[in-house]
Amino acid sequence: MDIGSFEALINIAELSWRPISHPSDVVAVGQRISAEILDVDPIREHVSLSLKALHEDxxxxxxxxxxxxxxxxxxxxxxxxxxxxxxxxxxxxxxxxxxxxxxxxxxxxxxxxxxxxxxxxxxxxxxxxxxxxxxxxxxxxxxxxxxxxxx
Incomplete structure (x- = not known):
């Protein structure tokens, strides 16, 4: 995911509350999404995101x-x-x-x-x-x- 100079990643466990087989079950390459920021590591220029955090379990x-x-x-x-x-x-x-x-x-x-x-x-x-x-x-x-x- 591109958010400027930082690399952003959504771990598979953070894609959905429901079990999924593959990330493509939830998102597609090039798709624009909104996600919650879980963590920012300025030294590694890395951001952890969650899609499921935007929805109730x-x-x-x-x-x-x-x-x-x-x-x-x-x-x-x-x-x-x-x-x-x-x-x-x-x-x-x-x-x-x-x-x-x-x-x-x-x-x-x-x-x-x-x-x-x-x-x-x-x-x-x-x-x-x-x-x-x-x-x-x-x-x-x-x-x-x-x-x-x-x-």
Missing amino acids: PMRLLTGQIGQTIVGRVTKLVLFGAFVRIEEMESSFEGLVHNSELGEEQPDHPQLVVQVGDALPVKILNIDPVQRRITLSHPQAISAGQDDPGA
Whole structure:
């Protein structure tokens, strides 16, 4: 980034609150942007900038959804559970449904219970904006749907 004789840099972690694969997911070469100055090093003629500092952390907004039941898509299976996208947008957040929260069937083998791409009802148990973690439960979402006669 050109700001006079100083070199300015936006670290990948400062581009967006959401996980990104590549800087081009957020910015393009030659694009004019506004950013917050994080640090100025006059000796090295270096400026650190942040794009995400200009926006409220969307994960903090999600904390109001703790206890809500939603349907998300399974995006990845791991040994300890399944990751589920909890918003409709492609760049949204993913939460973890631990094996113990996938249900009674084969708790140590999430691939036997769900597959990538499956729509899965989940209840948002916890959102930790500092650790950037979302904890989800499938059985609690199912029981919540059974308790609600309108569901």
